[in-house]
Amino acid sequence: MILKRNLARAAAILTAAALALMCLSGCGQSKKSNKELNIIVWDGTWSEEMFQDFEKETGITVNISYVDNTDTLMSKLIQGNADYDLIDLEGAYVKPFVQHDLLAKIDQSKITNTKYIVDDYKKTGPIGDKNLEYTVPDMAPSYTSVIVNKKTCPIKITRFSDLANPKLKDQLAMVNATNSLYGAALQDLGYSAASTDESQIAEANALLRKIKKNVKAFVGESAVSQLESGECSVAFSWDYPTLCGDSDTNWDKFEEIPLKGGNEYCMQYWAVPKASTHKKEAQQLINFILRPKELAKCYKEYYAVPLEKKSAIAKYLPKNYYKNPSIKSSQRLLHNSWNVSVDEKQIALMDSYYTKLMGEK
Missing domain, CATH: 3.40.190.10 (Periplasmic binding protein-like II)
Structure with a gap:
């Protein structure tokens, strides 16, 4: 995926997005069903079967929009129909989102499945949210x-x-x-x-x-x-x-x-826009995605270094998954990196x- 990250025009987009989301917090929300979640995620990353599992279990419909770079995401936030309940956000953009008061704090006590995340990936959050108050890791770096x-x-x-x-x-x-x-x-x-x-x-x-x-x-x-x-x-x-x-x-x-x-x-995070009126359901979806059995469905469709501990997720993955050298390489680079x-x-x-x-x- 990833990343992804030409930052030109981002400053102007951030300012416009801030104003747009402030306006959205007071309009356009009444038309949404209590049984729907609007989310925006990176294409080629998440399993549709996983979202279907969530719908079957909860009765909540997940409406998915796809983006392929953060500028596109920002542009969508500026538009009048940008009433998202959950966004898949690049770590580099978390600080300005927090500074512009665009994100809601997450009740981490409701995201119990973070216990499965590799400890190194949750020791500290992204720049601007070191204590992981507004974000939850959604993929390995x-x-x-x-x-x-x-x-x-x-x-x-x-x-x-x-x-x-x-x-x-x-x-x-x-x-x-x-x-x-x-x-x-x-x-x-x-x-x-x-x-x-x-x-x-x-x-x-x-x-x-x-x-x-x-x-x-x-x-x-x-x-x-x-x-x-x-x-x-x-x-x-x-x-x-x-x-x-x-x-x-x-x-x-x-x-x-x-x-x-x-x-x-580079790392991605789940975040809930402050304008969302379905924060509880958005957090429910985050916790569902972090079930090892569900997250493994994404890796079977789109290979990635696992976010979660081997002891939790390996049994749901192909037998040779952990032989892939990119997993060991990722662990080696973790402590020799900058962002x-x-x-x-x-x-x-x-x-x-x-x-x-x-x-x-």
């Missing part, structure tokens, strides 16, 4: 990583700046997400990915300019096709779990690199440099 074809990559890669090596000319596929690119460059240079120092961002841009010379393809969401076809021997993307879930022949073919400076950590939150000043600076970078030949 993913990482923006360097992925190499172990047979065809001509160099050993240990850090982001290695992608500037001339030996990688026309062999690199790279996501075009500004915060991922500039964050990785800043971390490599010894700065913080959250930096708003223009001199540091300019230095990161200079590194990206060198790396760009080797890029065969910039991709919006996935570099899987470039890697599997052999068009590129290296990618900077969040595709390692997808590659490994796609075919076990990729298990020995590709490797995810723990970067010096760390890998970008940032949407910041208006940083967005403006990065977007300015990114526009120039992509316009250069």
